[in-house]
Each structure stands twice: as C-alpha cells, then as structure tokens.
Amino acid sequence: xxxxxxxxxxxxxxxxxxxxxxxxxxxxxxxxxxxxxxxxxxxxxxxxxxxxxxxxxxxxxxxxxxxxxxxxxxxxxxxxxxxxxxxxxxxxxxxxxxxxxxxxxxxxxxxxxxxxxxxxxxxxxxxxxxxxxxxxxxxxxxxxxxxxxxxxxxxxxxxxxxxxxxxxxxxxxxxxxxxxxxxxxxxxxxxxxxxxxxxxxxxxxxxxxxxxxxxxxxxxxxxxxxxxxxxxxxxxxxxxxxxxxxxxxxxxxxxxxxxxxxxxxxxxxxxxxxxxxxxxxxxxxxxxxxxxxxxxxxxxxxxxxxxxxxxxxxxxxxxxxxxxxxxxxxxxxxxxxxxxxxxxxxxxxxxxxxxxxxxxxxxxxxxxxxxxxxxxxxxxxxxxxxxxxxxxxxxxxxxxxxxxxxxxxxxxxxxxxxxxxxxxxxxxxxxxxxxxxxxxxxxxxxxxxxxxxxxxxxxxxxxxxxxxxxxxxxxxxxxxxxxxxxxxxxxx
Amino acid sequence: xxxxxxxxxxxxxxxxxxxxxxxxxxxxxxxxxxxxxxxxxxxxxxxxxxxxxxxxxxxxxxxxxxxxxxxxxxxxxxxxxxxxxxxxxxxxxxxxxxxxxxxxxxxxxxxxxxxxxxxxxxxxxxxxxxxxxxxxxxxxxxxxxxxxxxxxxxxxxxxxxxxxxxxxxxxxxxxxxxxxxxxxxxxxxxxxxxxxxxxxxxxxxxxxxxxxxxxxxxxxxxxxxxxxxxxxxxxxxxxxxxxxxxxxxxxxxxxxxxxxxxxxxxxxxxxxxxxxxxxxxxxxxxxxxxxxxxxxxxxxxxxxxxxxxxxxxxxxxxxxxxxxxxxxxxxxxxxxxxxxxxxxxxxxxxxxxxxxxxxxxxxxxxxxxxxxxxxxxxxxxxxxxxxxxxxxxxxxxxxxxxxxxxxxxxxxxxxxxxxx
Numbered sequence: 001x002x003x004x005x006x007x008x009x010x011x012x013x014x015x016x017x018x019x020x021x022x023x024x025x026x027x028x029x030x031x032x033x034x035x036x037x038x039x040x041x042x043x044x045x046x047x048x049x050x051x052x053x054x055x056x057x058x059x060x061x062x063x064x065x066x067x068x069x070x071x072x073x074x075x076x077x078x079x080x081x082x083x084x085x086x087x088x089x090x091x092x093x094x095x096x097x098x099x100x101x102x103x104x105x106x107x108x109x110x111x112x113x114x115x116x117x118x119x120x121x122x123x124x125x126x127x128x129x130x131x132x133x134x135x136x137x138x139x140x141x142x143x144x145x146x147x148x149x150x151x152x153x154x155x156x157x158x159x160x161x162x163x164x165x166x167x168x169x170x171x172x173x174x175x176x177x178x179x180x181x182x183x184x185x186x187x188x189x190x191x192x193x194x195x196x197x198x199x200x201x202x203x204x205x206x207x208x209x210x211x212x213x214x215x216x217x218x219x220x221x222x223x224x225x226x227x228x229x230x231x232x233x234x235x236x237x238x239x240x241x242x243x244x245x246x247x248x249x250x251x252x253x254x255x256x257x258x259x260x261x262x263x264x265x266x267x268x269x270x271x272x273x274x275x276x277x278x279x280x281x282x283x284x285x286x287x288x289x290x291x292x293x294x295x296x297x298x299x300x301x302x303x304x305x306x307x308x309x310x311x312x313x314x315x316x317x318x319x320x321x322x323x324x325x326x327x328x329x330x331x332x333x334x335x336x337x338x339x340x341x342x343x344x345x346x347x348x349x350x351x352x353x354x355x356x357x358x359x360x361x362x363x364x365x366x367x368x369x370x371x372x373x374x375x376x377x378x379x380x381x382x383x384x385x386x387x388x389x390x391x392x393x394x395x396x397x398x399x400x401x402x403x404x405x406x407x408x409x410x411x412x413x414x415x416x417x418x419x420x421x422x423x424x425x426x427x428x429x430x431x432x433x434x435x436x437x438x439x440x441x442x443x444x445x446x447x448x449x450x451x452x453x454x455x456x457x458x459x460x461x462x463x464x465x466x467x468x469x470x471x472x473x474x475x476x477x478x479x480x481x482x483x484x485x486x487x488x489x490x491x492x
Numbered sequence: 493x494x495x496x497x498x499x500x501x502x503x504x505x506x507x508x509x510x511x512x513x514x515x516x517x518x519x520x521x522x523x524x525x526x527x528x529x530x531x532x533x534x535x536x537x538x539x540x541x542x543x544x545x546x547x548x549x550x551x552x553x554x555x556x557x558x559x560x561x562x563x564x565x566x567x568x569x570x571x572x573x574x575x576x577x578x579x580x581x582x583x584x585x586x587x588x589x590x591x592x593x594x595x596x597x598x599x600x601x602x603x604x605x606x607x608x609x610x611x612x613x614x615x616x617x618x619x620x621x622x623x624x625x626x627x628x629x630x631x632x633x634x635x636x637x638x639x640x641x642x643x644x645x646x647x648x649x650x651x652x653x654x655x656x657x658x659x660x661x662x663x664x665x666x667x668x669x670x671x672x673x674x675x676x677x678x679x680x681x682x683x684x685x686x687x688x689x690x691x692x693x694x695x696x697x698x699x700x701x702x703x704x705x706x707x708x709x710x711x712x713x714x715x716x717x718x719x720x721x722x723x724x725x726x727x728x729x730x731x732x733x734x735x736x737x738x739x740x741x742x743x744x745x746x747x748x749x750x751x752x753x754x755x756x757x758x759x760x761x762x763x764x765x766x767x768x769x770x771x772x773x774x775x776x777x778x779x780x781x782x783x784x785x786x787x788x789x790x791x792x793x794x795x796x797x798x799x800x801x802x803x804x805x806x807x808x809x810x811x812x813x814x815x816x817x818x819x820x821x822x823x824x825x826x827x828x829x830x831x832x833x834x835x836x837x838x839x840x841x842x843x844x845x846x847x848x849x850x851x852x853x854x855x856x857x858x859x860x861x862x863x864x865x866x867x868x869x870x871x872x873x874x875x876x877x878x879x880x881x882x883x884x885x886x887x888x889x890x891x892x893x894x895x896x897x898x899x900x901x902x903x904x905x906x907x908x909x910x911x912x
Contacts, residue, residue: 111719111805112834134723156668163665169672170643185885191801191862192833193629193640195880196890196909197684201642201675205668225725245585251608251696291727294753350664354585383586384666422666430669437669438659445650445658446671448896452889464670471896 021063028052049090058214066182079148085427119150156205158423163381174217210453224289236281243309257381271336274329341390349413350422384422540655553621557628565906593623612638623687629679633730647691698748706769711811731832802862845876
C-alpha cells in the first residue's frame with residue numbers, strides 16, 4: 001500500500017477506531033480544539049493535525065500505533081509541547097499522539113538509585129519524588145517545570161548541569177518502546193551493560209523518529225555534600241571566557257558555568273529583577289558541588305581565577321534563597337527577552353569552549369553588520385551558545401532577516417568544529433542545516449538506523465533529516481520519497 | 493576467491509598482506525589473510541573488496557578482547573588496525589582528543605598525561621586500542637565515577653561493509669545533531685562497521701588519591717558495605733571487590749580529587765567500613781601496587797570467565813547464588829569486580845561444557861534482573877552455550893539493525909548476540 005493510498009480510510013472511520021482504542025475522552029477531532037496542538041515551543045511553525053489522541057496506557061499507545069501502521073497514517077508523539085525545534089510539530093493529515101496523560105511515576109527504588117516513570121511525567125517531578133531521600137534527577141533543562149521525561153528522551157535534553165553530570169542519555173537505563181509497527185520492545189535494562197546493541201543510546205535523542213517511549217527507567221543521583229555558587233561580573237565576554245578557560249585548565253569541572261552578556265542581563269533585570277550587577281559586560285554564574293573539602297578548595301580557586309581575569313564584582317550566595325535568586329535571571333532569560341524586544345529567534349549552536357571569545361566577537365560583528373541585536377546566554381562550560389536574535393515581528397521582513405542571521409551564527413559554529421544543536425534538537429527547525437554538518441553518506445548511514453526501526457517512514461516523518469529516503473536504497477543519487485510527493489515533507 | 497590475495501595487495505601494498513597463522517585464529521577459526529591498512533580509504537577499499545568477494549571480516553586492534561563473543565561461523569580476513577595509530581588532535585583546552593582507531597590506549601594516556609589529562613577508562617589490557625575498547629565496550633573499576641565508553645565517546649567515523657565511510661557526533665561534548673551512532677557502535681563487537689576514528693572527551697587527572705581497603709567475608713557484608721558507601725557523602729572513583737571462593741575477601745575504595753578532599757573522605761571511609769573490616773589506608777607509594785593486585789585477575793589457562801550484572805541491593809543474594817552454582821564444578825574460583833555498579837566477574841578453572849552449561853543456566857534463571865555473559869571460555873564450552881544469553885523481545889529489532897548495516901553478514905558473523 002503506498003502513501004498516496006493512505007486515505008482509503010474515511011476520517012469518521014478513523015475516529016471510530018481511535019475511540020475504540022483510547023475511549024471517547026481520549027480523542028480530539030474538532031478543528032478549534034485541534035488548534036491547541038498546532039505547534040510546540042517553536043511557534044513559528046504551525047500545522048493542524050488531522051486528529052489528536054491522548055492514550056493513558058502502553059496498551060492504548062500500541063493500539064493507536066497499530067491503527068496508524070495498518071492504515072499507513074503518519075504520526076507524531078508529543079510530550080508537554082515545550083520543544084524548541086518543532087519536534088512535536090504535527091504532520092499534515094497525520095495523527096498527533098499526546099503522551100501527557102501517561103504521567104505516573106511507576107517505581108522509586110532508592111537503594112538502587114533508579115526511578116521508573118511514564119513519559120508524561122514532568123522532569124522536575126522526578127526530583128520532587130526523591131528529594132526527601134536526598135536524591136535528584138540530574139538533567140535539568142530550564143523548562144523543567146513543564147517539560148516531560150518523554151520529551152527529554154526524544155531530544156536528549158541537557159540543562160545547566162550537563163557538563164559535569166551529563167545529559168538524558170547518561171541517565172536512562174531502559175526504555176519500554178512502542179515501535180512504529182506496533183511492536184512493544186524493552187530496550188536496555190535496569191542493570192548495567194545489557195548484551196546487544198546499545199539501542200537505548202540510539203533511541204535517546206532520536207527526536208521521536210524511531211518509536212514512542214511508554215516507560216523510562218532513570219538513574220537518580222545523590223545530592224552532593226556541599227554546594228557553592230558565585231556570580232562574577234566582568235568588563236566583557238572576553239574576560240569572562242578567559243576565566244572559564246582558566247577554571248577548566250585548573251582541573252575544575254564545575255557543576256554549572258553560565259554566561260550572560262549585557263543585553264541578556266538587561267532583559268533579565270527588566271523581567272525578574274534578579275539584581276545582577278549593573279554595567280557588567282558579561283556575568284558568569286558558577287556552581288560547584290561535591291564533597292565539602294573539594295568544594296571549598298575549588299571555590300578558592302574559582303575566586304582567584306575570576307579576580308585574575310578582571311572580575312569587577314564577585315557575589316557569593318550564602319543560602320538556598322540567594323542561589324535561587326542568582327539562577328532566576330538566567331533561567332528566565334529567554335522569556336525575559338520579551339521585555340526588550342517583541343520577538344526573538346533563539347539558536348542552540350555549540351562551539352569548542354576555547355573558541356568562545358572569537359565566536360562571540362564574530363557574532364557581535366555579524367549582528368552589527370546585519371543591523372540586529374543579539375543577546376547571548378549560554379552554558380559557557382561546554383560551549384553551548386544560545387544567541388537570541390531580536391526582532392519585531394510586526395515589521396515586515398524582520399522575522400526572515402532574524403532567521404538568516406541565526407543561520408549565519410550556526411555556520412560560524414560549524415566553521416569552528418561545533419554543532420548546530422547542543423540540546424534543542426534538529427526537529428523541523430534545523431533540518432536544512434544538517435547537510436552543512438554532515439555529508440550525504442553520513443546522513444544516509446544514519447538513515448540505516450531509522451530504516452531498522454521505521455521502514456515505512458510513519459514515525460514523525462519529515463523531522464531531523466532534510467531529505468527522506470526510501471529504505472532499501474543505498475547511499476547514492478537522490479530519489480524523491482512518496483511522502484514528499486504527497487506534499488507532507490519538503491525538500492530543502 | 494583465487495584472486496583475493498593479489499586484489500588485497502593492490503589495495504594496501506605487498507608488505508601489508510600476509511597469510512593467516514594459528515596465532516591469528518579467533519576461537520580456533522583461522523583467517524586466510526591478515527591485512528594492515530593505513531587509512532580509512534584503504535579500509536573502505538578493503539571492505540568493498542570483501543563485500544564483492546564474499547569474504548568474512550574481523551577487525552582487530554590489540555587483540556586483547558578477541559575472546560569475547562561466540563565462535564565465529566567463518567573468518568577469511570582479519571583487518572589489523574594497528575598501523576592506524578595516530579593521535580590526530582589533542583585539544584587540551586577543550587578536553588577533547590581525536591584518534592585513529594588503532595591507537596594504543598597506553599600511549600594515548602601518556603600523551604594526555606603530559607597536559608594533566610586522561611581518558612577516564614581503565615580495565616583494558618596492555619596493547620588495547622581505541623577501536624577495540626569501543627567495539628568490546630571494555631570498562632574497568634573507574635566506571636563508577638567516570639562512566640564507560642558510551643559516556644566518553646563523542647564522535648566516530650566508521651566504514652560500512654560496502655565501503656561507505658560515514659561519521660557521526662563531532663568534536664564537542666554537547667551535540668544532539670543526528671542519530672547517536674557512537675553509542676550504536678559501542679559494544680557492537682565489530683558487527684556493524686569498522687571503526688576508523690574516534691573522538692573522546694577527557695578529564696583532568698586528579699591531583700591526589702587514597703586507597704582504603706576493608707575486609708569482607710560474607711555476601712551480606714559485601715552488600716551492606718556497598719550500600720553504606722553508595723548512600724554516603726563519599727564520591728568514590730571505584731569500589732572494587734576481590735573475594736576468593738572461601739576465606740576473607742577485600743573491598744578496595746579508590747578516592748581521587750584534591751588533597752584535602754581525599755583526606756577527609758578517607759577518614760569517612762574508615763568509619764563507613766567499620767572496625768570489623770579492619771580498614772587499611774594505603775600509603776601513596778603503595779597505591780599502584782595494591783590497586784593492581786586488587787583489580788588483577790589470575791590468568792587461568794583455558795579458564796572460564798563470566799560477567800554477572802545485578803542490582804546493587806541484590807549483591808548479597810547474587811554472590812550467594814554464584815557461590816552455590818560455582819560449586820557445581822570442582823576447583824577454586826574468584827569473584828571480583830566493580831561492585832558499586834552491580835557488576836561481578838567470576839573467574840573459574842577450566843571446566844567441561846556440560847558443567848559450564850549447567851552452571852550458567854542456573855545463574856541465568858536465578859539472577860533477575862541481570863545478565864550473565866561469558867567473557868572467555870574454550871571453543872568447546874562456547875559451542876555448548878550462548879555466551880550472551882537470551883535477548884528477550886529486542887532480538888528481532890537487533891537483527892533488523894544488523895540487516896541494514898551489514899546485509900550480507902560479512903562482519904564477525906556468528907559472534908554477537910543471537911548468533912548475529
């Protein structure tokens with residue numbers, strides 16, 4: 001059955017089958033209600049799905065996927081819809097499977113430092129469930145109050161603490177997955193080194209293109225004995241960057257090292273009154289954790305290194321409230337930009353840390369030449385930049401111009417041997433940059449993996465890769481895919 | 493097939509092709525040829541040739557983990573990767589290094605140490621290469637703190653059976669662009685592609701260390717000690733067990749960091765071990781020797797080596813089960829391993845296939861969740877068992893992955909899970 005024939009099934013019949021699978025309360029079919037799901041955190045792309053279903057159990061997910069598989073209907077899974085690359089953007093004439101009702105924490109195992117959670121569980125809820133026992137779940141994206149574990153798995157989400165503690169993939173031990181053909185498989189294991197291919201490692205970060213996870217076994221981490229946090233103000237990003245290099249060269253891996261430039265500081269102050277130092281060219285927020293004696297030593301060192309790099313002011317957080325205040329501005333940075341600009345386009349490029357000073361200068365020069373403002377907020381420890389290109393969407397052409405500048409920033413990142421995405425994912429938004437980072441054979445080889453999981457190209461099609469390929473092809477000249485011919489995916 | 497030798501020579505040059513010898517055999521299966529490529533392009537040409545000619549291929553680095561896996565169903569060509577042994581780049585400021593797959597890890601560590609850095613892997617044999625350690629997913633005691641290859645490998649270049657050269661990942665630690673083929677290749681035992689280049693993240697070498705060794709005898713004592721350590725404020729680099737079949741065993745706790753930190757932790761560790769275990773804090777100059785001795789395993793001629801994984805809170809029960817099952821066969825045995833991770837290595841004297849099979853079957857039935865993998869055994873024993881154990885519901889999917897990457901099954905046929 002080819003994709004072109006997929007709508008042999010009448011919509012009313014599809015709805016009937018889905019109601020059968022998940023119950024009437026689990027199906028959304030009215031257009032105005034469907035609009036709620038037309039985009040995720042990246043609001044510049046909107047597609048109204050044909051149908052939305054909200055399963056509550058793995059059996060329901062399996063039934064829904066089996067229907068889609070049988071009828072050759074493309075489907076997209078969605079968690080909390082907070083993603084910043086359009087990964088949960090619906091496919092036109094496809095089904096959107098919203099996982100937010102699967103939000104039970106199924107098991108908490110403190111002695112073995114493991115938690116099993118359904119994909120709709122909110123990231124911060126995992127920490128909340130184990131914090132009385134002195135544990136937490138380490139990957140902490142800024143959206144952790146709302147983003148879901150399933151979404152974190154799809155994007156391999158990071159957060160401020162991933163330089164020291166790793167990303168989602170370093171904290172997932174096992175996954176229950178419904179494959180695109182409706183098969184349920186259990187990847188990985190609660191114990192270490194399960195035999196076979198590391199399919200957990202392949203699945204995490206696959207952006208919802210290989211299947212739908214319905215239960216995740218997570219590793220939790222014991223809270224460190226001691227924690228210290230400081231904020232240092234510098235005359236410019238150059239000095240701040242040099243301080244970061246100095247810290248790393250001293251053999252210190254901080255729990256977090258965040259940098260904000262003057263424009264980002266201005267926005268944060270306007271929005272949440274974090275009380276950051278005025279007139280700072282850049283600030284560093286450094287968090288250190290570990291055994292008490294180690295933290296004390298590292299703290300002295302970081303202080304010294306900041307002073308050596310011309311820090312004008314150093315503030316030390318003396319309790320949890322002060323720490324929360326220090327983080328407030330940084331965590332609210334994206335939202336805060338709304339105070340100084342009607343709209344913004346956020347990028348997620350990564351560069352080698354040592355290239356930080358020169359890249360920031362290149363971005364500044366680019367911004368000046370293009371006549372746009374760019375605010376910089378980023379994870380300085382691992383070179384993950386979040387340049388925010390500011391624009392006014394009410395002025396014609398500014399949105400496209402901002403996107404062009406953002407694209408140029410990504411190219412700068414790639415020139416320095418970096419990546420087009422450190423944590424937000426490729427999704428819809430950056431797929432046309434994939435050929436700038438990988439060549440045809442690289443992408444075709446990655447597609448081999450997809451073909452093992454989803455040979456019929458039904459699972460979140462059109463995301464991640466610029467040109468869909470038929471499975472069964474060898475790397476070679478491009479041939480259009482039926483989904484493309486059906487207008488469901490575009491060639492960039 | 494008759495032109496194979498001359499075709500191989502035309503790719504790598506006359507000096508780099510020789511006939512296989514008994515020493516090149518894997519589990520008694522001797523290849524016809526051994527070739528030593530110098531570049532990814534040569535590897536690509538060799539693989540294209542192998543595909544066209546139907547040659548079955550095994551890549552080989554230092555040969556330190558060739559014992560791993562089932563007996564190969566066939567083997568025509570060994571790709572000796574040791575000529576591709578350069579450190580391509582060491583970006584010390586970024587804590588990243590790019591290497592050719594055939595680089596010897598001991599040499600790499602020496603280079604990195606010059607800048608006060610390390611690749612935070614241990615447990616590999618002398619002569620082990622980067623590609624080998626990735627393909628075999630070799631890990632040692634320090635995995636407790638630093639993770640394993642999957643946590644340290646950030647980029648990879650592979651050659652597929654049809655000669656395609658492809659890369660994934662990159663030079664930066666934060667990178668979610670594309671599928672994570674680095675993880676897919678880790679532990680894949682050279683059955684999906686030939687690793688030709690690897691990019692690793694590095695760590696600073698710790699400034700100071702302490703080794704605290706406590707005595708344990710009963711399985712419950714092992715479990716309780718491990719639990720106390722894991723749920724304390726200690727941040728151990730490693731927790732390593734060495735337990736003979738009877739008598740007193742030891743747990744070694746390796747602490748690394750700055751001097752004041754390891755000193756304080758060492759004191760806490762002594763309290764956690766408690767007076768009954770007579771904890772000993774090794775002097776700095778003794779640490780290397782004591783640690784080597786604790787983590788070494790007696791090499792047994794044609795021995796049987798198992799790897800048992802379990803949940804840390806089940807260690808007592810599992811050690812008891814292992815002792816019970818191991819008594820099925822005669823002789824001494826030793827249980828060692830990074831217990832903090834729920835991993836135990838069982839080293840037994842040689843045994844006949846029937847006994848080995850019975851023992852492994854008993855262990856696999858009893859230890860759930862967990863796995864029992866045979867790391868090393870005679871070909872006769874291997875033919876009587878499945879070294880990897882049952883796969884559960886992922887077998888079909890794993891086969892589909894293999895089908896895509898190596899449709900003709902020319903890479904290490906038969907050695908991997910499910911007989912892949």
